[in-house]
Amino acid sequence: MTKTAWVFPGQGSQAIGMGIDLFDLPEATIKFEQAEQILGWSIPELCQHPEDKVSRTLYTQPCLYTIESILADLVRSRGQQPDFVAGHSLGEYVALYAAGVFDFETGLRLVKQRAELMDQASDGMMAALLGFNQEQLEQQLQQTPDVVLANDNNAGQVVISGTPAAVETVLSQVKAKRAVKLNVSGAFHSPLMAPAAAAFQTALDEIVFNAAQVPVLSNVDPTPSVDAAVLKTRLSQQMTSSVRWREISLRLPEEGVSRVVEIGPGKVLTGVIKRTCPSLTLENIGSVAELPLL
Known part of the structure; x- marks a missing residue:
């Protein structure tokens, strides 16, 4: 059934x-x-x-x-x-x-x-990453305070969340096919x-x-x-x-x-x-x- x-x-x-x-x-x-x-x-x-x-x-x-x-x-x-x-x-x-x-x-x-x-x-930011290096992302999240993995959607799509400075730092260090800053009011999740x-x-x-x-x-x-x-x-x-x-x-x-x-x-x-x-x-x-x- x-x-x-x-x-x-x-x-x-x-x-x-x-x-x-x-x-x-x-x-x-x-x-x-x-x-x-x-x-x-x-x-x-x-x-x-x-x-x-x-x-x-x-x-x-x-x-x-x-x-x-x-x-x-x-x-x-x-x-x-x-x-x-x-x-x-x-x-x-x-x-x-x-x-x-x-x-x-x-x-x-x-x-x-x-x-x-x-x-x-307020004072938070979220960004979606598509087509990224998983190991590189995990390493950057561990090294960067005030930012976390907010949505683990699938192997090729995640969302990170944290302070604007921390999210920007991760985005600058992780290679991704596409990175999109989300239009949200805070660092959800x-x-x-x-x-x-x-x-x-x-x-x-x-x-x-x-x-x-x-x-x-x-x-x-x-x-x-x-x-x-x-x-x-x-x-x-x-x-x-x-x-x-x-x-x-x-x-x-x-x-x-x-x-x-x-x-x-x-x-x-x-x-x-x-x-x-x-x-x-x-x-x-x-x-x-x-x-x-x-």
């Missing part, structure tokens, strides 16, 4: 107009209304704003969480279920929602606070996020997590778990720790997964997974047109 994993993308997958074909669906409208009560602004309006407001961290994360949650519900309503779930950074919150760890509104309140804290972060993570912990402590209905592979630990306490601890570590996506990708076939469905806008994760695990069947559901038939 085919085992399927649902994976959910994070910041970087957003685009103006995302979710537009969901805005008039009755089952989606309910969640958009719930979201507006919590956020104080309209996701459909924000996603269509011509000034690309959806790419500001403050708005990106709640928009992605809501749209991906709606898509996951729609996929499930068509009779499909995952055997495992995982999400990249912000996407882990959707994975936990899809696994029944918390309800939609609880997750959105957490995401709202996370987005506000991360949007206020690094120890520099510790003050934001401490503030966020207060909100997290108040939330009761349920045991997951399907195993979750977390960013900070790709070992599948359904234990509520374990999943909560992992989430509390996420803001300051690396996203170990390459290890998550490798773990999926080890667990017998042969089919991976990326639920959300864009095709970032399937593209990343393809390089690590080319034998997996990869699918994308980012719109109503791509939903499975009833």
Whole structure:
């Protein structure tokens, strides 16, 4: 029997107009209304704003969480279920929602606070490296204080995070086919996020997590778990720790997964997974047109 994993993308997958074909669906409208009560602004309006407001961290994360949650519900309503779930950074919150760890509104309140804290972060920089020398990068990261590996996406694509001076130092010393400085407000997934993570912990402590209905592979630990306490601890570590996506990708076939469905806008994760695990069947559901038939 085919085992399927649902994976959910994070910041970087957003685009103006995302979710537009969901805005008039009755089952989606309910969640958009719930979201507006919590956020104080309209996701459909924000996603269509011509000034690309959806790419500001403050708005990106709640928009992605809501749209991906709606898509996951729609996929499930068509009779499909995952055997495992995982999400990249912000996407882990959707994975936990899809696994029944918390309800939609609880997750959105957490995401709202996370987005506000991360949007206020400053004095940090992130940069993506593609086609680099792994040994050279590891050596430079060890030698350079205040910069870490933030996203280990696959063997040919990583993101580093730290102070601007430290990130610039690594970029100047490591040969790469391409290096791109990311348009983000802070050094996400690094120890520099510790003050934001401490503030966020207060909100997290108040939330009761349920045991997951399907195993979750977390960013900070790709070992599948359904234990509520374990999943909560992992989430509390996420803001300051690396996203170990390459290890998550490798773990999926080890667990017998042969089919991976990326639920959300864009095709970032399937593209990343393809390089690590080319034998997996990869699918994308980012719109109503791509939903499975009833």
